[in-house]
Amino acid sequence: MTDYVRQLPPHQFVQRKRVSEWVRVDLLSLFLISLIATYGLVILMSAVDQNMARVQAQVIRIIVAFSVMVVMAQIPPRLLLRLAPALYLLGLLLLFLVFLVGTESKGATRWLRIGPIGFQPSELMKLALPMVLAWYFHDRRLPPRPRHVGIATLIIAVPVLLIYPQPDLGTSILVAASGLLVLFLAGISWRYIFSLIGLFLVSAPGLWFVMTDYQRGRILTLIDPERDPLGSGWNIIQSMTAIGSGGLFGKGLFNGTQSQLDFLPESRTDFIIAVLAEELGLIGVLALLSLYICLIGRGVVIAVQAQDTFGRLLAASITFTFFVYVFVNIGMVSALLPVVGVPLPLVSYGGTSMLTLCAGFGILMSVHTHRRITL
């Protein structure tokens, strides 16, 4: 089933094993992720009013997520390749179950609850979808033929259409992005890409009629936040005010009036970048963006160095999906994009996205550290 077998020179087998071969992690990305998470903790400390119980809870989540990352890094990509279709089908099944018996919370049905354990199947899909697509393409000729593109599109569409009505626009965008990225990286022809963009542009006015009032409100709010300044416009007005008032150097950590006086809503989750922008200014934001770019750059290097189709497609998809997170979150908080619920990766308070992201990075590390042994 491997795409090709590599003949390794015998002396590599007798070499003394390095640490990175006992515990297979990519130290550079681990370092960058730790840096971002630490930076995030500092901002979070301000966003939760220095409530140490909350900070502690987040530290525990980070430790758990890092552990998952390390564990994932040990799983050889070959195993993932084998598990991919099963994981995907499991994901679909669970999404379907959410559809039937999901637990409602804050007006959305996203959770499956089995006893005390809550679980969001859409999170599993964030990894299972790129995996199954990488699996699908790994032994097919690339660039893919139209028929394969069609089937891949179907593979993407089914989970997205199951997640979208939960409703969870943010996650369905991220899942769709992770899948479409695989298609793009697999080298589908520009014809498809441009016709997809063209189709989107043509149907954009039509989408308006498909959207719910709530979603229309989000878009109208983006165009003119003042139309309902105390209601739907409040979040975006307050976040732009927080960001803009931060200026070049910020008001100082813990000194942001917008965040400390509770004008900024969701300040520890989706809107945490506004806290950073207010307190540490443009410098603080650029520092975070640089860290993100470094991590993405590392992901790109890992993807390029990967030796098989499965590994490189998966690694690159995970890397760029991470970027979509960053872009959508900062874009929405700074009023470039409508507000969809996407957290700032590795920084926002909460465990779910942290866990999925770290599991993704674990896979990335696994791809990297197992690249030489592909028997």
Add this chain to the structure above:
Amino acid sequence: MSEPIVLKDHHDESRVFIDRVFMAFACAMLLTLLLAGRMLYLQVIQHDRYATLSESNRIQVQSIPPVRGLIFDRHGELLADNAPSFSLNLVTEQISSLDETLGRVEKRIGLTTEQRSRFERRLRRKQRPFESVPLLHRLSQEDIARISVDQYAMPGVHIEASLVRHYPLSDLVTHAVGSVRRINEDDARDLDKVAYSGTDHVGKTGIERFYESRLLGRVGYQRVETDARGRIMQVLSRTDPVPGENLELTLDAGLQRVASEALGEQRGAIVALDTRTGGILAMVSKPGYDPNPFVTGIDHASYALLRDSIDVPLFNRAVQGQYEPGSTLKPFIGLAGLMMGVTTAEHVIDDPGSFQLPDSERLYRDWNWTREGEGGHGKVDMNRAIYRSCNVYFYGLAVELGIDRIHTHLDRFGFGRNLAHDLPEAGSGLLPSKEWKRSVRNLPWYPGDSVNIGIGQGDVLVTPLQLATAVAILANRGRMIIPHLLKDAELPLRPNVGIPDDAWRVISDAMQDVIHRGRRGLGENGTAWAYIGMDIPYRAAGKSGTAQVVGIAQGEEYDHAELDERLRKHAWFVAYAPAEEPQIAVAVLVENGGGGSEVAAPVARKVLDYQMIGNSTIARRSEYREPTFALAGAHRD
């Protein structure tokens, strides 16, 4: 099985992949630059704007309402003060279910649908989150207790105290002082947003309205840092409000009480003026009403009751009510005759009881005319024409004067004009002229119109205030006064009415004879002698009058007794005292009272007594009974 074996071109695949990865990475870099650019735009280019927004978020400029100026009478008695009032306010952000909370409030202290809908209107005008919106005003101590006990169960429900206008004398001075009302949306459009930023009330009538800017004071501010819930974190700076100016009125609350009691339950009005200054000493309009419920918002039912009452208590009869002056106009017509050389004090006419214009069949009757032709006053000169109130004398005089001269003369006394200085509701009355009749009725002036004007009937209309003012000017021998309520009001200068001494003497003597000319003294009594003149311990001058009832609206359904009562003539009495050095002038109107001397004169006497004799003797005066030998004649004039 049937699928062809696909051979992968690893080299090509890898090249395509690497192309795509770098393309994607380039895209990501571009989009990151876009984000960085957006941040640069917001944080550097637009920084000032958002810094200001952030400050205005954080820093609230809270207005501190000034304390409204108090209003005192001339002796320092409080007419309008400020009392604490408690309101029930809701902060909807702290309430999970508004309906449930409203239900709880309703269960404890009651809540009408009207109060509910008013609250909902106010809720829509809310400016920022966590602003508290008043639900109920003027909570009683019991209401406060009922809410306080269960307040822990009703988060978001707050009791707030504020100072609101309070009128300790209730309905006694309502029409004189006026009142404040809650600012409604219409008011809000016209008012200075800054000056009223902390104030919920504005003067709507009377003194409260006229001196609004002085009573209001200047609003104060404090800059406070608040959180998004509106909680004050710290006070950054404070500018204290400047309280409104206290006003001292010319009004005498004691005299006001006496006047009000003298009028009793009758509908009518009394205006008493200080003839030396024009200051209003008393101003009563009955029925009155308690202005206090209006301050915080009267409920619809109570308001409808006041508004729709046929007694129109909201109407200020003293300054808005326009009535025929009746015979109280006669001294002014007589004075016109003397001043314009149309007649002399000595000129005598023979009164057969009725008057006829040449070439006219119509009989203008005197009040003591009889069908048998035995009435009339016989020989009548100016003096007797006034103290016996002879109509025929003035019919003739008015015709000889003609409307132009009557108009010129009466105009100087303020008839048909509003001379009032600080009474925003004051009316102008109506002084007809040829031009007026031409433009309003499109008819020429007939001599018959002048006949009626001679006895204060026809089209001429006055307010009690106007009549009191005219009497005061007459008492002053023509020196002008401007009626006003504020003690230190800056009054405009208006020309005096030049009254020659001899003419004034004739009229003054005649008006004194109305009261003092008793049977025992001079052989014939004045019209008011029997009612007030017999035991009066000071010299006063006066004149009675009756006014025909003009306005019963067609089609209104009254029962017959009511109709009869309301068709009776209005009784007037005007007076001033002391006769030689006048201090006070008074006009009394009793609606549907009947005879002026009989009904209105005793009321005027009580007002004069208070001023002339003082408080201590009032009790004795109140025991005064009508003399048993009073002449018959219900409609004596």
